[in-house]
Amino acid sequence: xxxxxxxxxxxxxxxxxxxxxxxxxxxxxxxxxxxxxxxxxxxxxxxxxxxxxxxxxxxxxxxxxxxxxxxxxxxxxxxxxxxxxxxxxxxxxxxxxxxxx
Amino acid sequence: xxxxxxxxxxxxxxxxxxxxxxxxxxxxxxxxxxxxxxxxxxxxxxxxxxxxxxxxxxxxxxxxxxxxxxxxxxxxxxxxxxxxxxxxxxxxxxxxxxxxxxxxxxxxxxxxxxxxxxxxxxxxxxxxxxxxxxxxxxxxxxxxxxxxxxxxxxxxxxxxxxxxxxxxxxxxxxxxxxxxxxxxxxxxxxxxxxxxxxxxxxxxxxxxxxxxxxxxxxxxxxxxxxxxxxxxxxxxxxxxxxxxxxxxxxxxxxxxxxxxxxxxxxxxxxxxxxxxxxxxxxxxxxxxxxxxxxxxxxxxxxxxxxxxxx
Numbered sequence: 001x002x003x004x005x006x007x008x009x010x011x012x013x014x015x016x017x018x019x020x021x022x023x024x025x026x027x028x029x030x031x032x033x034x035x036x037x038x039x040x041x042x043x044x045x046x047x048x049x050x051x052x053x054x055x056x057x058x059x060x061x062x063x064x065x066x067x068x069x070x071x072x073x074x075x076x077x078x079x080x081x082x083x084x085x086x087x088x089x090x091x092x093x094x095x096x097x098x099x100x101x
Numbered sequence: 102x103x104x105x106x107x108x109x110x111x112x113x114x115x116x117x118x119x120x121x122x123x124x125x126x127x128x129x130x131x132x133x134x135x136x137x138x139x140x141x142x143x144x145x146x147x148x149x150x151x152x153x154x155x156x157x158x159x160x161x162x163x164x165x166x167x168x169x170x171x172x173x174x175x176x177x178x179x180x181x182x183x184x185x186x187x188x189x190x191x192x193x194x195x196x197x198x199x200x201x202x203x204x205x206x207x208x209x210x211x212x213x214x215x216x217x218x219x220x221x222x223x224x225x226x227x228x229x230x231x232x233x234x235x236x237x238x239x240x241x242x243x244x245x246x247x248x249x250x251x252x253x254x255x256x257x258x259x260x261x262x263x264x265x266x267x268x269x270x271x272x273x274x275x276x277x278x279x280x281x282x283x284x285x286x287x288x289x290x291x292x293x294x295x296x297x298x299x300x301x302x303x304x305x306x307x308x309x310x311x312x313x314x315x316x317x318x319x320x321x322x323x324x325x326x327x328x329x330x331x332x333x334x335x336x337x338x339x340x341x342x343x344x345x346x347x348x349x350x351x352x353x354x355x356x357x358x359x360x361x362x363x364x365x366x367x368x369x370x371x372x373x374x375x376x377x378x379x380x381x382x383x384x385x386x387x388x389x390x391x392x393x394x395x396x397x398x399x400x401x402x403x404x405x406x407x408x409x410x411x
Contacts (some may be wrong), residue, residue, distance in 0.1 A: 006263070010119065011115050018110075
């Protein structure tokens with residue numbers, strides 16, 4: 001499946017504009033130990049990242065969703081998510097900066 | 102195909118729009134179920150792809166609304182879900198969903214489902230078109246079956262359909278009605294003398310006069326070969342007799358003035374009004390007896406069957 005350059009840029013822009021809110025909300029839910037909200041937002045992030053092929057972040061979100069039942073530290077997973085997300089943000093920003101205007 | 106995608110994940114919406122447009126479809130996206138519903142009411146869609154869990158109206162509720170509204174032409178409905186449990190899918194299918202896709206989105210899976218959706222949608226469209234053509238054909242057939250082709254008037258079948266309703270109204274609301282039966286005088290002789298084509302022209306002329314002279318609420322039929330029947334509701338027997346006489350005079354004048362006809366034609370007529378407790382067949386029978394008396398008395402005249410309790 002190959003997107004046109006213009007379509008790819010639109011998807012990059014959408015990633016950069018629509019995901020920060022979701023990540024911030026998820027981080028806040030983890031900090032405040034709102035477990036149902038964490039499960040729901042992690043589920044949403046998993047689907048969204050899976051759709052664009054961001055498999056590492058999608059997998060981390062999946063693990064965060066099940067962290068409560070598997071005895072894994074949500075804080076640690078959230079830290080990994082934030083690092084992976086920052087890496088993706090950087091990647092998409094560079095894609096936009098390097099592509100045609 | 103016009104594809105509507107509803108999801109509260111804007112990144113997914115963007116990806117879907119690009120993909121679906123690249124497959125040659127026309128994709129619209131909305132961020133929640135209520136917006137999808139408003140879009141479907143206003144513009145419709147051939148294919149709906151909806152997330153299950155959305156704020157407000159969810160995907161299954163949206164599908165139920167769509168299926169319950171006959172004004173919305175059947176869209177192929179695909180539910181996007183992360184729920185993999187079999188029982189959930191069954192619930193969705195029972196609500197009217199045609200297919201489902203699980204998240205994260207499998208792009209080949211989406212493409213495959215759109216191929217099936219287009220095929221099914223085209224089948225639905227063909228079926229709908231065939232049904233509309235059949236309905237139109239049935240209406241035309243029904244109209245043709247109840248109309249006499251030569252005179253343009255209702256035929257005996259139409260009379261048999263109409264008369265019970267008129268009689269029921271008489272029983273229910275005491276709406277009286279009168280029947281006038283007409284017969285073209287010496288019609289066999291007219292045919293023998295001038296030929297059947299001229300006889301048919303006389304029948305057509307009588308039909309034309311009856312059609313033109315009908316008053317609001319009156320109904321005219323070709324009753325048999327050269328017999329015509331008029332139903333005149335809400336009038337006294339005297340008014341009905343005057344009305345029937347007017348038809349006789351108009352036919353005599355029109356056939357005399359028609360240059361295509363070799364000779365004028367006259368009508369004999371019998372008129373009867375419905376009585377309390379009487380059947381529709383009985384009042385037609387009395388009008389027929391009055392017509393018979395008009396014939397026996399020398400033709401080209403009208404006889405009234407005077408009611409016993411007028």
